[in-house]
Amino acid sequence: MRRDHHPHCRGSRLRSGLRARCHADISDRESSDRRGNLHGCSGGANAVRSARPLRPHRPRTRPRRRIGRRRPIDRVIFLVLPTVEILDLAGPLQAFAEANALSPRYAIKTVSTHTKVDSAQGVTLSNLEQLTPASENSLVVVPGVKYAATERTDRRVTEWLRDAYDAGATIASVCTGSFIVGQTGLLDGRRCTTHWSRIKDLARRFPRAHVLDDRLFVRDGRIVSSAGIVSGIDMALAMIEAQHGPLVASQVAREMVVYIRRDGSQGQSSIYLDFRTHMNPGVHRVQDWLIQNPQTKASLEKLADISGMSARNLTRLFRQATGVSIKAYATRIRLELARTLRSDPTLSMEAIARRCGFSDARQLRRLWHGFAVARPLPLRSVMAMKRKKSEEDVRREVAQVKKEIEALEERAEELGQSFWSLDEVQLARKVRGETSKSPFIFAQSWTSGAFVGSNASYSVSVRNPDPTGYSFVYVTIFFGLGDFFSADQAWIGRDTRWPAVSSDRTFLSPNTSQTFSFTYPLPSLLRGTYNGNSLVWSRGGTLFDRTSFDIKLL
Known part of the structure; x- marks a missing residue:
C-alpha cells in the first residue's frame, strides 16, 4: 500500500522507491497527515483531489530524463519470403488496408529478395519490390514461413532487418516469423512468442530470448511478435488502435468481420472456440444463433426449434456437449461482447x-x-507451498527482473510516457517476501499529460516470485481515493467521472512476470492533475499490491 507523506501540490509525479504499507519502517502515526486525518479521507466536494502525491523512499540515483516522442508509423513493409504462409501475410495486410480504406494512413509495400515467390499453399506471389531501406516511421512485418525455411534464412534478409531496426523501424513477426527475427539477434533479452507448437523450438534455438507461451502477441520495445496465423490480425488491430484509437480499430474489425478483438495478454483461446469441440450439429446451431444474436433473449422453446430437438433433450445434450448450461453459455457470450x-x-x-x-x-x-472471479487458494495453503529462496536465487531473479525493467523503460521512452520501477534493494526485499504479499508490482508506465477528450495509456508489470501459480488474478485501474485498505473500499470510493478498467481473468505462472496494458478515454473535466490507482487483486477484495500515478488534463 503506497503512502502519502506531504501536502498536495499540483503536477506531482510518482517517484522511484515508493514506500509500501507493509514496510516495517512506516509507523501508524506516519500514516496520517499533520492534522491526524487519514490520507484520502478528508475529500471534500472535489473527491478526486483528495489523493496526495507520494514521497520517494530515497533520492533518485539519476535525474529524470525528458522523454521524446517517436514519429508515428505511416509506412508498413511486408517481408515476403519463399514458402510464406498465406494467412500470416494476408491477415495483417488486410487490416492495414482496411484502415487505409477508412482514411489514407499507411503506405503499404511488399518486398522480397525475389520478384516472384511461391507460398506454402502453392499460390505464387509476383511483382514484389526489392528490399528498400526502412526508417523510423516504418513498421516491418515478417509473416511466417515453413519451419524448415527458418533454418536457412538468406543473409541479405537478416542484414536488412537489422539495418531497419537500427534505423528506428518497428519489427513485427507473425507465427514462425519470430525465428527469422531471432537470427538477427533482436530477440536477445526480449520477451517474445510464436505459434504454440513451436514455443519449445524458439526457446531452444534462441536461449537468450524470454519466450512466453499462451500469448496472442507480445510487444517489447520496438520488437513485436505474435502467435499463430489469425493472431497476426489481433496484433495488427492492436497496433492500429495504439496509433489511431479504439474507434478506428473497431471499425476495421467490423469491416473484416472479426467479431472479437483480443489483447496480447489473453491466452491463445476464445469463448467462441472453447465450447465447440463436440460433434453435435444441433448444439452447434444453437451456439451459432447465440453468437449472432447476443442481445436477444430467446426462449428455450425457440432454441429447441433451432436445434431440431425437444427442449428437455436440448438442455441435457447442450450441457453434455459443452460442460455448461445454455444460460451460462449465453451469458459468457454477452460478457465477451x-x-x-x-x-x-x-x-x-x-x-x-x-x-x-x-x-x-x-x-x-x-x-x-x-x-470473472473465483475463490483463490487459502493464504496459508499458498504460504505452505512457498520455499525460502537462497541469496543466489534472489540475485539471479533480481538480475532477470532488472533486464525486464530496462526493456520496459525503453518502451516507455519510445512512447513518450512517464516511467517508474522498483530499485534493486526494494526488488530484492520483495523477491524474498520481506515487504509485500505475492504477486507484486515492480514497474509502471503511463501518459502523464493529455488533452481532454483524447485517449491515455497505462501499463503495469507484475511479478510472481513464488514457486506456485496464482489463478484468477486481476489488475484494475481507476481514479479517486489515494489511500485504502481493500479493493472493495477502493471501488466504493472511486471517482465515477473517470473510467474504471479491469484486465481479463489471468493466471500468473510461477516465477514469471506479466505486463497489463490499458487505454482509456479522458473525461471532460477541469484542467488539473488527477490521481489514478492500479490494483492487483483477487476475489473477496484480496489486495496483493497497488500503486498510484498522476495524469494532468491539459
Whole structure:
C-alpha cells in the first residue's frame, strides 16, 4: 500500500522507491497527515483531489530524463519470403488496408529478395519490390514461413532487418516469423512468442530470448511478435488502435468481420472456440444463433426449434456437449461482447449493457464479477507451498527482473510516457517476501499529460516470485481515493467521472512476470492533475499490491 507523506501540490509525479504499507519502517502515526486525518479521507466536494502525491523512499540515483516522442508509423513493409504462409501475410495486410480504406494512413509495400515467390499453399506471389531501406516511421512485418525455411534464412534478409531496426523501424513477426527475427539477434533479452507448437523450438534455438507461451502477441520495445496465423490480425488491430484509437480499430474489425478483438495478454483461446469441440450439429446451431444474436433473449422453446430437438433433450445434450448450461453459455457470450465494447469511448455502461442484452448496467456489473472471479487458494495453503529462496536465487531473479525493467523503460521512452520501477534493494526485499504479499508490482508506465477528450495509456508489470501459480488474478485501474485498505473500499470510493478498467481473468505462472496494458478515454473535466490507482487483486477484495500515478488534463 503506497503512502502519502506531504501536502498536495499540483503536477506531482510518482517517484522511484515508493514506500509500501507493509514496510516495517512506516509507523501508524506516519500514516496520517499533520492534522491526524487519514490520507484520502478528508475529500471534500472535489473527491478526486483528495489523493496526495507520494514521497520517494530515497533520492533518485539519476535525474529524470525528458522523454521524446517517436514519429508515428505511416509506412508498413511486408517481408515476403519463399514458402510464406498465406494467412500470416494476408491477415495483417488486410487490416492495414482496411484502415487505409477508412482514411489514407499507411503506405503499404511488399518486398522480397525475389520478384516472384511461391507460398506454402502453392499460390505464387509476383511483382514484389526489392528490399528498400526502412526508417523510423516504418513498421516491418515478417509473416511466417515453413519451419524448415527458418533454418536457412538468406543473409541479405537478416542484414536488412537489422539495418531497419537500427534505423528506428518497428519489427513485427507473425507465427514462425519470430525465428527469422531471432537470427538477427533482436530477440536477445526480449520477451517474445510464436505459434504454440513451436514455443519449445524458439526457446531452444534462441536461449537468450524470454519466450512466453499462451500469448496472442507480445510487444517489447520496438520488437513485436505474435502467435499463430489469425493472431497476426489481433496484433495488427492492436497496433492500429495504439496509433489511431479504439474507434478506428473497431471499425476495421467490423469491416473484416472479426467479431472479437483480443489483447496480447489473453491466452491463445476464445469463448467462441472453447465450447465447440463436440460433434453435435444441433448444439452447434444453437451456439451459432447465440453468437449472432447476443442481445436477444430467446426462449428455450425457440432454441429447441433451432436445434431440431425437444427442449428437455436440448438442455441435457447442450450441457453434455459443452460442460455448461445454455444460460451460462449465453451469458459468457454477452460478457465477451461487453469486454469488446468497453474499448469504445463513446459508449456508456448503460449503452453497452443494452447492446449485450442485459437489463441495465447494474446487471452487467453483477454478472461480470460473478463470472470473472473465483475463490483463490487459502493464504496459508499458498504460504505452505512457498520455499525460502537462497541469496543466489534472489540475485539471479533480481538480475532477470532488472533486464525486464530496462526493456520496459525503453518502451516507455519510445512512447513518450512517464516511467517508474522498483530499485534493486526494494526488488530484492520483495523477491524474498520481506515487504509485500505475492504477486507484486515492480514497474509502471503511463501518459502523464493529455488533452481532454483524447485517449491515455497505462501499463503495469507484475511479478510472481513464488514457486506456485496464482489463478484468477486481476489488475484494475481507476481514479479517486489515494489511500485504502481493500479493493472493495477502493471501488466504493472511486471517482465515477473517470473510467474504471479491469484486465481479463489471468493466471500468473510461477516465477514469471506479466505486463497489463490499458487505454482509456479522458473525461471532460477541469484542467488539473488527477490521481489514478492500479490494483492487483483477487476475489473477496484480496489486495496483493497497488500503486498510484498522476495524469494532468491539459
